[in-house]
Amino acid sequence: MFDFTFHNPTKIIFGAGKETLIGAELNAAGITRVLLVYGRNSVVKSGLLDRVMASLKAGDITCSQYGGVDSNPLLSHTREGVALAKRDKVEAVLAVGGGSVLDESKAIAVGALADEDVWDFFVGKEVTRALPVFTVLTLAATGSEMNGNAVITNAETRQKYNIASPHVYPKVSILNPELTHSVPLSYTAYSAVDAICHVIEGYFTKEPGTHLQDRLVEGIIKTVIETTDLIMDEPDHAKARASFMWAATLALNGLTPAGIGEYSFPNHMIEHALSAIYNIPHGAGLSIVMPAWMKWYVTKNPSQFARFAREIFGIHTGEAGIEALEQWFVTINAPVRLHEVGIPATEIGAIAENAEGLARQWGIGDLYPRETIAEILRLAV
Amino acid sequence: MFDFTFHNPTKIIFGAGKETLIGAELNAAGITRVLLVYGRNSVVKSGLLDRVMASLKAGDITCSQYGGVDSNPLLSHTREGVALAKRDKVEAVLAVGGGSVLDESKAIAVGALADEDVWDFFVGKEVTRALPVFTVLTLAATGSEMNGNAVITNAETRQKYNIASPHVYPKVSILNPELTHSVPLSYTAYSAVDAICHVIEGYFTKEPGTHLQDRLVEGIIKTVIETTDLIMDEPDHAKARASFMWAATLALNGLTPAGIGEYSFPNHMIEHALSAIYNIPHGAGLSIVMPAWMKWYVTKNPSQFARFAREIFGIHTGEAGIEALEQWFVTINAPVRLHEVGIPATEIGAIAENAEGLARQWGIGDLYPRETIAEILRLAV
Numbered sequence: 001m002f003d004f005t006f007h008n009p010t011k012i013i014f015g016a017g018k019e020t021l022i023g024a025e026l027n028a029a030g031i032t033r034v035l036l037v038y039g040r041n042s043v044v045k046s047g048l049l050d051r052v053m054a055s056l057k058a059g060d061i062t063c064s065q066y067g068g069v070d071s072n073p074l075l076s077h078t079r080e081g082v083a084l085a086k087r088d089k090v091e092a093v094l095a096v097g098g099g100s101v102l103d104e105s106k107a108i109a110v111g112a113l114a115d116e117d118v119w120d121f122f123v124g125k126e127v128t129r130a131l132p133v134f135t136v137l138t139l140a141a142t143g144s145e146m147n148g149n150a151v152i153t154n155a156e157t158r159q160k161y162n163i164a165s166p167h168v169y170p171k172v173s174i175l176n177p178e179l180t181h182s183v184p185l186s187y188t189a190y191s192a193v194d195a196i197c198h199v200i201e202g203y204f205t206k207e208p209g210t211h212l213q214d215r216l217v218e219g220i221i222k223t224v225i226e227t228t229d230l231i232m233d234e235p236d237h238a239k240a241r242a243s244f245m246w247a248a249t250l251a252l253n254g255l256t257p258a259g260i261g262e263y264s265f266p267n268h269m270i271e272h273a274l275s276a277i278y279n280i281p282h283g284a285g286l287s288i289v290m291p292a293w294m295k296w297y298v299t300k301n302p303s304q305f306a307r308f309a310r311e312i313f314g315i316h317t318g319e320a321g322i323e324a325l326e327q328w329f330v331t332i333n334a335p336v337r338l339h340e341v342g343i344p345a346t347e348i349g350a351i352a353e354n355a356e357g358l359a360r361q362w363g364i365g366d367l368y369p370r371e372t373i374a375e376i377l378r379l380a381v
Numbered sequence: 382m383f384d385f386t387f388h389n390p391t392k393i394i395f396g397a398g399k400e401t402l403i404g405a406e407l408n409a410a411g412i413t414r415v416l417l418v419y420g421r422n423s424v425v426k427s428g429l430l431d432r433v434m435a436s437l438k439a440g441d442i443t444c445s446q447y448g449g450v451d452s453n454p455l456l457s458h459t460r461e462g463v464a465l466a467k468r469d470k471v472e473a474v475l476a477v478g479g480g481s482v483l484d485e486s487k488a489i490a491v492g493a494l495a496d497e498d499v500w501d502f503f504v505g506k507e508v509t510r511a512l513p514v515f516t517v518l519t520l521a522a523t524g525s526e527m528n529g530n531a532v533i534t535n536a537e538t539r540q541k542y543n544i545a546s547p548h549v550y551p552k553v554s555i556l557n558p559e560l561t562h563s564v565p566l567s568y569t570a571y572s573a574v575d576a577i578c579h580v581i582e583g584y585f586t587k588e589p590g591t592h593l594q595d596r597l598v599e600g601i602i603k604t605v606i607e608t609t610d611l612i613m614d615e616p617d618h619a620k621a622r623a624s625f626m627w628a629a630t631l632a633l634n635g636l637t638p639a640g641i642g643e644y645s646f647p648n649h650m651i652e653h654a655l656s657a658i659y660n661i662p663h664g665a666g667l668s669i670v671m672p673a674w675m676k677w678y679v680t681k682n683p684s685q686f687a688r689f690a691r692e693i694f695g696i697h698t699g700e701a702g703i704e705a706l707e708q709w710f711v712t713i714n715a716p717v718r719l720h721e722v723g724i725p726a727t728e729i730g731a732i733a734e735n736a737e738g739l740a741r742q743w744g745i746g747d748l749y750p751r752e753t754i755a756e757i758l759r760l761a762v
Contacts, residue, residue, distance in 0.1 A: 001395075001558070001620055001623035001624050001627065002396075003395060003396025003397070003399070004393075004395050004396070005392065005393065005394050005395070006392070006393040006395070007390075007391075007392035007393065008389070009388075009390040010388075011386065011387070011388035012385075012386065012387040012388065012639075013386050014382075014384060014385050014386070014387070014639075014640065015383075015384030015385070016384070018384070177382070209620065210624070211603075211604060211607065211624065212600065212601070212604040212624050212627060212628050212631075215596075215599070215600030215601075215603060215604065216597065216600055218596070218600070219593065219596030219597055219599070219600055220593070220596075222592075222596060223592060223593040223596065226592065239382055239590065242382035242640070243382050243591070243592065243593050243640075246382065246593060246639070246640055247593050250593075255636070258393075258395075258627070259395065259623070259624075259627055
C-alpha cells in the first residue's frame with residue numbers, strides 16, 4: 001500500500017427509467033439553465049432526448065441543445081460548444097450520451113469559465129474551475145460518468161490529449177442500463193476491452209504486492225468477461241447489461257488504483273496516438289494494442305502475469321494468460337491485428353512518432369521511446 | 382442488479398503522518414472553530430493529540446477538547462458533547478479516534494444543530510442537517526470514517542441504536558495506518574471480525590446472482606484474513622496494517638451493497654442487543670453471533686454458502702465454510718461461544734427480548750421474532 005487521496009463526489013443514480021429524475025437533480029443543485037450536449041441522432045430517435053427534455057421542462061429549466069459530438073470528440077466542435085455555453089450563459093452542462101459526449105461536455109464546462117482557449121488546458125494549463133457537469137449515460141465503457149478525466153482530439157495537430165481535474169467530476173450521473181440494450185455488439189465488445197484495459201494498466205505496471213487492489217481488479221475483469229459473453233448471446237440480457245455497466249464505471253472511478261502507488265497507462269498512450277490518426281473506435285484500438293503490449297511487457301512483471309492467468313482464466317503461465325485474453329477478444333470480434341482495421345505495417349513509424357509526445361506528457365517518455373513503441377506495434381502485425 | 386443510488390462524498394487522505402494535514406483541510410473548508418472529540422488517554426500519550434493540535438494551531442483554528450468517549454459510546458456522554466458544541470458555537474466536529482469516537486462525533490454533529498434531544502434521531506426522527514464532521518482515524522474496523530452511520534448506546538433503556546444519514550458522512554477522513562500499529566492484537570481480531578461481518582450481512586441475505594458485488598466482498602474478506610494473519614505474527618507489519626485499514630473502510634462505505642437490492646443486518650442486530658446489555662467489544666460479540674447465525678441460516682441460501690466456502694477457503698460445502706471461518710476466529714483468539722465472554726446460557730432470553738425491538742426497527746421483525754433469536758443464540762452456547 002502507498003499513500004493516496006481518494007475523493008469521488010459523483011452521485012450515481014442507477015436503474016431503469018432514472019433519466020426522468022434529471023430535472024429534479026438540477027433543481028436540487030439550483031441550476032436553471034443548461035447546455036444539453038449529445039452526439040448523433042440515436043438519442044433523438046430512441047425518444048431519450050424527449051424524456052430528458054420533459055424532465056427539464058418539469059423542473060422549469062431552460063435548455064440550449066448542442067448535438068453532433070463525434071465518437072472521438074473533436075477540439076473544433078468543443079470550441080463551438082464553449083462559445084454557445086458562453087453566449088447562452090448556461091449554469092451547467094448536461095451530457096446525454098456515451099463517453100465521448102461526456103468528455104466533450106467536461107471540456108466545454110472548463111472552457112465556458114475560461115478566458116483562454118480550451119485546448120490550453122489539454123497541453124498543460126491547470127484547470128481551476130468548471131461549470132458543474134451532469135450526465136445521462138447511454139454507453140458503458142469509459143468510466144467518464146464517475147471520474148475527472150476527459151479526452152479530446154485536436155485534428156489539426158493529430159493530438160488526442162486529456163485533462164484530469166477534480167473540477168470535472170460529474171455532480172450527478174444517471175445510469176439506466178436499459179439504454180445500453182441497443183448498443184451494437186461490436187461497440188459492446190470495444191467497451192468490454194476498454195473497461196478491462198482501464199484496470200489492467202495499473203494492475204501490471206504498479207509494484208506487485210497490493211493484493212486488495214488486485215482482487216478488486218480481478219473481480220471487475222471476471223465480471224466484464226462473464227457479462228459480455230452473456231450479452232453476445234442475448235443483447236438485451238438485462239442483468240448482464242446492468243452488471244456490465246456498473247463494472248465499467250468501477251473500472252475507472254479511482255477505486256482500483258487507490259493505494260497502488262505509481263503506475264502508468266502505456267496501452268492508452270499508444271492507442272490514443274493511433275486513433276488520433278486513424279479514426280477507429282478507442283476499444284478497437286485497445287484490443288489491438290493490449291495483447292501486443294502484454295507480450296512485450298510480460299518478462300518485466302512475470303509474477304503478476306502468472307497471477308492474472310491463474311485468477312482470470314485458471315491457467316498457469318503468464319504467456320498462456322495473454323493468449324487466452326487475445327483469444328477471448330477474437331471470440332467477441334474485437335480486432336487483434338492492425339490490418340483488421342485497415343492499418344498497414346508501414347504506418348507503424350508514423351504512429352510511434354505520434355505516440356512519443358504523449359509518452360512524454362504522461363511521464364513515461366524514458367520507458368517508451370519511439371523505437372520501443374514501434375517494437376510493440378510490430379507484435380500486432 | 383437492482384436500482385441504487387451511490388453517493389459517497391468523503392475525501393480520504395491515506396498515509397503515514399497525514400494527520401498533520403487536518404488544519405489545512407479545515408482551513409480549506411472555511412472552518413475556524415472545532416470540537417475535538419476523543420476517547421481514552423492513548424491519543425494523548427501517543428502524542429497524536431499534540432500533532433493534531435499543532436496542525437490546528439498552524440491553521441489558526443480554535444479548538445474545544447472533549448475526551449472520554451466510551452468504546453460503546455453512551456448517550457449521556459453524547460448529550461454533554463452536544464451541550465459543549467452549542468456553548469462554544471463550534472462550526473465542525475473533529476473526531477480523533479476509532480469508530481466509537483467517530484460515531485459519537487457524528488451524533489454530536491447532529492445534536493448541535495437541533496432543538497430536539499439527540500436521542501430523538503436514533504428512534505425515528507429524520508436527520509436533516511448536521512455540523513460537518515472531520516476525522517483522524519486510529520483504529521480500522523467500523524467503516525465510520527467513510528459512511529453516514531453512527532451507533533450510540535442508551536444505557537438507561539439498554540438500547541444500542543443507530544442513525545444513517547447523508548448529512549453525517551465525514552467531509553475528510555485521515556487514515557494513517559501507522560496509528561494502528563499499537564492496536565492490541567485482541568482488538569485487531571475484533572476489528573477483523575467486524576469488517577468481515579459488514580460485508581457478509583449483504584452477501585448472504587441478498588438474492589443470489591449479483592456476482593460483481595460477490596467478488597468485491599470476497600476480495601475484501603480474503604484481504605482481511607490474509608492481513609490479520611500477518612499482523613498476528615508481526616503487529617507492526619506496515620503493509621498488512623495498511624491494507625487491513627483500507628479493506629475495513631471499503632467493507633462499509635456503500636460499495637459492496639450498491640446494486641444488490643434488499644438485504645439485512647441480522648448479525649449486527651443480535652450483537653447490538655447483546656452488547657447493549659453486556660459491555661463487550663462489538664467485534665467480540667460478532668464473532669460469537671456470526672457462526673451461530675450462519676449455522677442457522679445456511680439452509681436458507683445454500684448456493685451462496687457453498688460459494689463462500691469455495692472462494693474464501695477453497696473447500697466444497699457451505700457447512701465446511703462456516704466451520705473454517707469459526708476455526709479462523711479461534712486462531713485469532715476471537716471468542717466463538719457466549720461463555721467465553723462470561724455470558725451464561727440463562728441470559729439468552731433477556732438478549733433475545735432486547736433484540737426484538739431492534740429487529741422491528743430494522744424491518745426484519747417478522748424474520749427474527751424473539752424465539753428465533755434465542756434459537757440462534759443457543760447455537761453459540
